Amino acid sequence: MSNYTTPFRAALFDMDGTLYLGSRLYDFTIELLQTIRATGGKYLFITNNSSKSVADYVKKLEKELLHLKIENAYLKELRRLRLEDARKQKELQESSTISEKNTR
Numbered sequence: 001m002s003n004y005t006t007p008f009r010a011a012l013f014d015m016d017g018t019l020y021l022g023s024r025l026y027d028f029t030i031e032l033l034q035t036i037r038a039t040g041g042k043y044l045f046i047t048n049n050s051s052k053s054v055a056d057y058v059k060k061l062e063k064e065l066l067h068l069k070i071e072n073a074y075l076k077e078l079r080r081l082r083l084e085d086a087r088k089q090k091e092l093q094e095s096s097t098i099s100e101k102n103t104r
Contacts, residue, residue, distance in 0.1 A: 011036055015047040015057065020065050033066065 013019055019029040036043050045061065052060075 010041060011043045013043060013045050015045055015049065023065070025065050030066065 016022070019026060019032075033043055045057070047057065
């Protein structure tokens, strides 16, 4: 890692198996993330595993594994929230349609 000098804007990392496995960090992880920051870059963590909440992943990364402040965690949670919003919109639309029929 110490030979890395080319700055870039951002790095995108999958979660488990890329920077850590289970509860064990890979040897290069801390230095890699520190180097990204030192060269002005940012890193973002993603996962398609919805077995844990966003808060659970952030806690794991900040407190248990990396001991670094996690600024962003883009997870499958966003997809779940979008689906939930779409479902609520549909229910609202159906409810409005039923109300209109009852007032006629």
